[in-house]
Each structure stands twice: as C-alpha cells, then as structure tokens.
Amino acid sequence: MSSRTSTTGTPGSNHRGGATGAPADPADAGMQRVLLYSDDATTRAELRLALGRKPAPELPRIEVEEFATEPALVRRMWQGDVDLAVLDGEAVPAGGMGICRGLKEELYRCPPVLVVIGRPQDAWLATWSRADAVVPQPVDPRDLADAAAALLRRRVAAGARTA
Numbered sequence: 001m002s003s004r005t006s007t008t009g010t011p012g013s014n015h016r017g018g019a020t021g022a023p024a025d026p027a028d029a030g031m032q033r034v035l036l037y038s039d040d041a042t043t044r045a046e047l048r049l050a051l052g053r054k055p056a057p058e059l060p061r062i063e064v065e066e067f068a069t070e071p072a073l074v075r076r077m078w079q080g081d082v083d084l085a086v087l088d089g090e091a092v093p094a095g096g097m098g099i100c101r102g103l104k105e106e107l108y109r110c111p112p113v114l115v116v117i118g119r120p121q122d123a124w125l126a127t128w129s130r131a132d133a134v135v136p137q138p139v140d141p142r143d144l145a146d147a148a149a150a151l152l153r154r155r156v157a158a159g160a161r162t163a
C-alpha cells in the first residue's frame with residue numbers, strides 16, 4: 001500500500017500544479033521527491049514530520065511519497081524520478097536494510113538511501129546494506145533532516161535524478 005503526501009497540498013495531490021501542469025509556486029519547480037518506507041503508520045508520520053517541508057533552507061521543497069510495503073516501494077523506485085529514499089530498518093516483514101541492499105545491487109544509479117536503525121549498534125548492518133546515511137531511533141528530527149539534506153545536496157550538486 002502506498003500513499004502520496006504532497007508537502008504543498010493535500011494527500012494525493014499533484015505537486016506540479018493544476019490542469020496546466022505549471023507549478024503552483026515557483027519555488028516548487030525544483031521540488032525533490034523523497035520516498036518514505038515503514039510498515040508502521042506512526043513511524044512514517046514521525047519521519048515525515050522530522051523531514052519537514054525543506055530539510056535545509058537552501059534546498060527546494062520536498063514531496064514525500066509514503067510506502068507501507070516492500071513491493072510497492074520497489075516498484076516506485078524502478079519508475080525513477082526519485083531523489084532520496086528513507087527506509088525504516090525495523091520494518092517487518094521486510095526491513096529497510098535488506099531492501100536497501102537489494103536496491104543498491106539491482107537498480108542502476110540508485111538514488112541515495114537513508115536507513116533509520118533501531119540501535120546504534122546496528123550501524124555495521126547498515127554498512128552491509130550499502131546505505132548512504134544512517135540515523136538511529138529514537139529519531140532526532142535535526143539529525144534526520146541534516147542527514148537527508150546532505151544527501152539531497154549531493155543530488156543537486158550532481159544534477160542527478162533517476163529517469
């Protein structure tokens with residue numbers, strides 16, 4: 001199951017604007033797409049709130065798409081047009097670290113992946129998963145936003161987005 005939440009509108013709305021397809025706000029023209037995966041709706045809400053509308057002032061706004069299942073997330077990743085994936089390492093039945101490892105091995109030019117781990121001692125597993133960044137639970141909103149911003153900055157600097 002997936003749900004789409006636009007940070008500039010109502011859930012399910014198209015961030016690119018109305019019938020003309022023009023952005024509703026010029027600042028939204030460079031909007032970055034972030035995929036958020038957790039089987040737990042409360043965790044997804046916590047992570048979405050911690051990410052905010054803009055993880056850093058110099059970055060464009062983000063659009064968050066939420067996913068509760070691995071198959072829906074993987075299908076969406078393969079579609080491209082993703083700037084960052086934030087995965088819950090404690091999700092069940094498929095944890096974010098295993099999903100990250102599969103994406104990094106199978107998806108050409110895989111976008112950066114940030115994994116939220118249950119304990120700092122699990123950082124070695126996140127290294128195995130090839131995660132680009134790791135944040136422990138309980139999530140400190142500043143740490144999550146800083147890690148996401150660093151990865152998004154790299155995407156902006158490289159001008160990269162999976163197509």
